[in-house]
Amino acid sequence: MTEHLLSADILSRASEIIANRLGLYFPQDRWNDLERGITLAAQMFGRKNINEYLGVLASASLSKEQLKTLAGFLTVSETYFFRDEKLFEILKFQILPELIEKRKGKEQQIRIWSAGCSSGEEPYSVAILLQQLIRNIDEWNITILASDINPVSLKKMTKGIYNEWSFRGVQPYVKQNYFVKTQDRRYAIQKKFRDMITPAYINLAEDAYPSLLNDTNAMDIIICRNVLMYFKNETAAKTINGFYNCLVDGGWLIVSPSETSQTLFAKFASVYYPDNILYRKNKHIQSSDINFPRFDNRQNPDISSETDLQLHNVVNYNEAEKTEDFPEQTSEERISSLHASAYQQANELYREGNLTEAAKKLSDYFTYNYNDPKAHALLARIYANLGKLREAFSCCEKAVSLDKLDAANHYLLAAILQEQNRPEEALVSLKRTIYLDKNFVTAHIMMGNISKRLGREYESQKSFRNALTLLEKHKPDEILPETDGITAGRLIEIIKAANYEGASL
Numbered sequence: 001m002t003e004h005l006l007s008a009d010i011l012s013r014a015s016e017i018i019a020n021r022l023g024l025y026f027p028q029d030r031w032n033d034l035e036r037g038i039t040l041a042a043q044m045f046g047r048k049n050i051n052e053y054l055g056v057l058a059s060a061s062l063s064k065e066q067l068k069t070l071a072g073f074l075t076v077s078e079t080y081f082f083r084d085e086k087l088f089e090i091l092k093f094q095i096l097p098e099l100i101e102k103r104k105g106k107e108q109q110i111r112i113w114s115a116g117c118s119s120g121e122e123p124y125s126v127a128i129l130l131q132q133l134i135r136n137i138d139e140w141n142i143t144i145l146a147s148d149i150n151p152v153s154l155k156k157m158t159k160g161i162y163n164e165w166s167f168r169g170v171q172p173y174v175k176q177n178y179f180v181k182t183q184d185r186r187y188a189i190q191k192k193f194r195d196m197i198t199p200a201y202i203n204l205a206e207d208a209y210p211s212l213l214n215d216t217n218a219m220d221i222i223i224c225r226n227v228l229m230y231f232k233n234e235t236a237a238k239t240i241n242g243f244y245n246c247l248v249d250g251g252w253l254i255v256s257p258s259e260t261s262q263t264l265f266a267k268f269a270s271v272y273y274p275d276n277i278l279y280r281k282n283k284h285i286q287s288s289d290i291n292f293p294r295f296d297n298r299q300n301p302d303i304s305s306e307t308d309l310q311l312h313n314v315v316n317y318n319e320a321e322k323t324e325d326f327p328e329q330t331s332e333e334r335i336s337s338l339h340a341s342a343y344q345q346a347n348e349l350y351r352e353g354n355l356t357e358a359a360k361k362l363s364d365y366f367t368y369n370y371n372d373p374k375a376h377a378l379l380a381r382i383y384a385n386l387g388k389l390r391e392a393f394s395c396c397e398k399a400v401s402l403d404k405l406d407a408a409n410h411y412l413l414a415a416i417l418q419e420q421n422r423p424e425e426a427l428v429s430l431k432r433t434i435y436l437d438k439n440f441v442t443a444h445i446m447m448g449n450i451s452k453r454l455g456r457e458y459e460s461q462k463s464f465r466n467a468l469t470l471l472e473k474h475k476p477d478e479i480l481p482e483t484d485g486i487t488a489g490r491l492i493e494i495i496k497a498a499n500y501e502g503a504s505l
């Protein structure tokens, strides 16, 4: 049996706290790593007494400093370019060409998330593949979200400078064609690849996804390799479910061969390749199967047909009346509560990630209540999560036109415009949001992120400062609207990390 300097009590408490806060799993056979990590973290944090340090970790919400120290010492950041040659061949010769072909000449958009990307070798490898495969890449709207919990790794990724060790097993042409040699004999990735990456500070165990706020929605491919293996089973299951909801229909989840599992990925279809099993979401369901309302011919709905539809629904609901019990309600009240509940059900289905069913419910709702802005806004979110940004945009425009004074509609429009790579228009919508509601925290944050990406440092700092001032008025554990469940305290940490480490929210 291995001897430890710390008692079994302390180690088991530490492993519990770390599992809760970081999702990292330290079973007894990894207590050596745990002991080394927390001892170093406690020293760095100026706490000689480990128990006292654990008390701080367990009680307060993790500050960025604690998180950085802990994550840095406890996570394994091992990675290199084109790690797993066979997988990158599958991506290069099968998955990406199929996706490119499907989108070519249409929306020309691809969204990929490298979750737990460490110092960036994995997302940059994907960026290189896309450059190789797409001739007019400037005409495409490509997102490569590269997230990690370790700000030190994210900082290395944004700098994009690597030494020989990151290229082990990589063919020499990669260094020659895509990197510039630095004076100290390291390799800096060319700027065009750095510009393709959106760094983000996301804790997979705690943060909310999918969310328009951190741009984790409507992903075509999520690569999360050599990360889940360090998670407790429950955390891994929760993470995988979150990924499922982040993917568009037919989207791919890629984990490493040692992380595959029949039970954990049961919701996905398994696709077998030599040496790799990849997971695919609902590949049989196409969003075109959903019966969405047709906006063009319903911009000015014909009154008589609208009345027909209403009558049709009244007849249907009167049928329902025979079997259901509605005490003390007039028939109008009954109908209106059925209508309201169709919207609520759609909303619940959307929150559960059941987009197809949510859209079906909503299309029922539209037949009798076409002019409800909140229903159009919900449909816009559904489309955005399905990766159908053009449709999301027109639904959201409709919601805005039906209720111009609702700040949330303008904010949603900004989020969609941002995803469509229309930053200037997104900024206009954000200004409108803030004009209508100056306390709209996430609008300030999004404005900060967009300005930062546009290189407008002064505006960006100003927006982040506004957001911080607003957030500091709230309790750390308070959840504000439009934050997808992220607490005020966590948003403060994230803004600070984004601001100082070059990562976005």
Ligand SMILES: C[S@@+](CC[C@H](N)C(=O)[O-])C[C@H]1O[C@@H](n2cnc3c(N)ncnc32)[C@H](O)[C@@H]1O
Pocket: 022, 023, 024, 071, 075, 076, 077, 078, 079, 080, 083, 115, 116, 117, 118, 119, 122, 147, 148, 149, 150, 153, 202, 203, 204, 205, 206, 224, 225, 226, 227, 230
């Ligand atoms: C071994 S590296 C994997 C890097 C890359 N995906 C690969 O396969 O080469 C594991 C990464 O997961 C990150 N990680 C660990 N726990 C995490 C969490 N809760 N949220 C986000 N990232 C996490 C670590 O910081 C580390 O960078």
